[in-house]
């Protein structure tokens with residue numbers, strides 16, 4: 550007979566995976582079903598069996614609820630301030646905290662139910678009472694766990710994000726590469742650091758922050774963070790969601806970049822593309838730069854005009870090309886100076902006048 554593959558036949562409906570709550574309950578009940586009874590009389594055996602089932606099922610539920618919360622304990626190294634901010638930006642303000650709180654309360658309730666039924670059980674003198682204890686515990690614990698199903702799903706998603714996100718070390722110098730989409734941020738990160746983020750000729754190639762390491766600065770260990778493109782939109786600050794700086798509007802991808810700027814405290818390397826091949830004008834890009842400077846007045850900014858092989862302006866900004874390599878040593882030097890020295894005097898950004906390069 551041919552072997553049956555795991556793929557369902559066309560006439561079969563594939564089974565939906567259990568929800569996080571159901572998965573915990575299935576496991577807890579399956580483990581509880583394996584316990585054995587002891588005792589001389591029928592009553593003693595029934596009491597011991599029920600007591601052990603309640604103990605085993607409750608223990609499994611508590612263990613798995615605690616596992617769901619475990620990556621977010623404050624002592625976890627990977628769960629530092631940066632990740633808290635990134636997760637908040639992705640999941641929604643306060644959502645993670647809320648889910649952690651709700652799961653903790655669920656654990657407390659299960660502990661209480663288990664103690665109550667164990668106490669009742671020791672006083673039960675009849676089989677129906679003993680059976681009721683088990684039914685009651687299973688029923689109450691199941692509804693408590695089902696109530697936190699969405700929280701468990703959110704914690705599971707957050708756990709994956711935590712695992713896949715860059716491990717930023719708070720005490721190491723950081724350069725955050727920011728700018729409009731498609732200006733060459735990921736190309737700059739590739740040139741400066743060990744990272745090789747995806748580079749492509751269309752906007753929003755980068756959707757999540759990522760981290761590379763570079764030998765720049767006094768400690769020769771600098772973290773270089775790539776971010777998704779950020780677009781300056783009309784100021785409708787009253788409509789921005791709470792917790793975000795006013796004056797910019799973000800979608801989920803752009804919010805990731807803003808979080809990177811806010812949560813890293815590093816130098817901001819602002820990449821401009823005067824050639825316009827990114828799809829946005831230099832005026833638009835400069836407005837974003839000015840806005841970021843207003844929002845984060847204490848931060849150090851380094852500005853680099855990329856794609857100088859396509860267009861060279863006569864501004865005094867650093868000029869680089871990731872294609873030819875021009876200006877990259879000077880950029881590294883400028884970053885090195887900022888990483889080792891005191892903040893530069895805050896200057897008004899220079900608005901370069903686009904001019905087609907003569908040496909093209």
Ligand SMILES: Nc1nc2c(ncn2[C@@H]2O[C@H](COP(=O)(O)OP(=O)(O)OP(=O)(O)O)[C@@H](O)[C@H]2O)c(=O)[nH]1
Nearest residue numbers: 730731732733734735736749750753754755778871
């Ligand atoms: N001619 C030229 N093209 C460049 C230069 N730097 C990057 N590019 C090209 O510009 C396009 C965008 O580069 P990316 O590095 O992906 O840009 P990005 O800013 O990270 O884009 P998003 O992740 O979408 O925000 C790619 O086709 C690159 O090859 C450069 O110095 N000169």
Ligand SMILES: [Mg+2]
Nearest residue numbers: 734735754755
């Ligand atoms: Mg990119």
